[in-house]
Amino acid sequence: MRRRSFLSAAGQGLAAGTAVLAAPAIAVEPSVRWRLVSSFPKNLDTIYGTAELFARQVAAMSEGRFQISVHAAGEITPPFGVVDAVQQGAVECAQTAAYYYFGKDETFALGCAIPFGLNSRQTTAWMYHGNGLRLMREFYRNYNIINFPAGNTGAQMGGWFRKEIKSAADMKGLKMRIGGFGGRIIERIGAVPQNLPAGDIYAALEKGTIDAAEFVGPYDDLKLGFNRIAPHYYYPSFWEGGAQLDFYINTKAWDALPRAFQAMVETAAAQAHVDMQADYDAKNPAALKELYANGTKLHPFPRDLMNLAFKTSMDYYEELSAKNPAWKKVYSDYNTFRRDQNLWFRFAEMGFDEFMQAQKL
């Protein structure tokens, strides 16, 4: 910026020095129109709502010259088809969770959440002020994508179980609906991961086709009604300590944007990013209380399960590093960042939170 100097005291008088010389006169017609396809349904208001916020702010800032229409999962593309759609230029923009695409390349998972990864704030720190965004964008270039972090769920719950899990051994043969990359780990400790769309989970759990199901956290889970058919609610989701959502933008569409519109995308995405975490944090407590009042039993995962899953994860990441160079490049940076973050967070953050959570408030 700069050009800072003009102003001295020009135009005193007006709202305290504010100089509105002319109302910006802009053509009313939109000059850029984009479509944004979401991997999520409208009733997931915490996530879907931030895509709408993003579009609304871009339209407001551009005085309608830059319009983004938002489309729910299935309206234009299937939920997990959005990456292909953006890559091929069929749409300009998508809202999704990177880890859905680990089947294309495991490196996608690092853009969202991996088991025993960074928590929400740490993920944002890695993206914005570590090497995260730079490294992920380098990777996404292979898919004609430039990404913008656009929300985080925070640490999720570990999900709903029909029977208690008393030790790691109880995971053997357990059929569990689990989203994203976590399936790779619970598979290695003997469970049977299943990836079902949100709308099919309830019926599968009710019929006993699956024994357990995780989704997000109290607010979203309560809506889906899992508490009515599985009494045991475990925490934490060790596979989603802070799952990031993203806007994916086709690189040609991005390059064609005027610089001002690019800046609007960047700031509106940042607002969506911080807004979603705040929304989840504000809404989860009431849902948790409602679940508890209705008989849900809260349990921490058994420590031996956590320990086994941790070791399994670290071994698996080493394996991946040996065979996937893209993973290796991004993960080695992520790994160092994670070590440093956990070193620091144990002092002021943990000291404060641990004390506050022990108080009667």
Next chain:
Amino acid sequence: MRRRSFLSAAGQGLAAGTAVLAAPAIAVEPSVRWRLVSSFPKNLDTIYGTAELFARQVAAMSEGRFQISVHAAGEITPPFGVVDAVQQGAVECAQTAAYYYFGKDETFALGCAIPFGLNSRQTTAWMYHGNGLRLMREFYRNYNIINFPAGNTGAQMGGWFRKEIKSAADMKGLKMRIGGFGGRIIERIGAVPQNLPAGDIYAALEKGTIDAAEFVGPYDDLKLGFNRIAPHYYYPSFWEGGAQLDFYINTKAWDALPRAFQAMVETAAAQAHVDMQADYDAKNPAALKELYANGTKLHPFPRDLMNLAFKTSMDYYEELSAKNPAWKKVYSDYNTFRRDQNLWFRFAEMGFDEFMQAQKL
């Protein structure tokens, strides 16, 4: 920024579906010019840098039509004079920490941090999706201010002590530099709070005029060199579990803005908000390691001191509620929100963080 080539490649090779109908034709002259005065010096890059980011993004989005010049503490107004300057309309905008103004009204402190208050994420949740922003804006209207959350430091460190603090009794008579509202509490437990500007702390601590000093956390504290003269570094800052910074805007200047510019302020402030926390999180670990390598001794505050300070704080908040109706109105909402947040954070967030921090990574 600079209006960089709108549409160099207008038309050609656009991603399918992108419709650029016309290059936006905008007058080159800025039509709005604002001055932003900061309470902070330029060398506090984590904080001051977000004011520059804010101004840069607004200029980029408006193609230079909306220019905000950023001024360090003392350049136009003294560090703590910025509220008066905005209230009177001498400048349009300020960057500050609300708790500096608790002498005007204790309610200001709730906009930033109070002892044993919300942590960083919880503060943002209260502001964005609780009643926080609405209630604080109602309060700020008395000062002709509309505010935008614009950063958070995260939980701070408890500061530098020349001698070890082994129990609450060691605080008696201790002369301590402490910022903001925390002074009210440590005074009630027998210490002598002193509010010195950043630049004067080092000399006072070196000479023994004060016995202890807190500032922010490892990254900022290392720059000021406190570790060279006080070996004991305590945590956490129970008075700053998540200190929020704000942009304060004069309400007349705000009302005079075109709606598009208002939206730019809102999104650019949100970006500044999330960016500052990420910046602190990314920078603190290396500084902590450097301090530790150079002999700094890390200690948690003694539990009896934490307990005494907690009880003292809660009693004081009740006292305030009895005599300050503005405080009572905002605090009663804050109090409920804090209870619910700490109820929820102890499950997934704490379960995840506690496990991760116990691992060798």
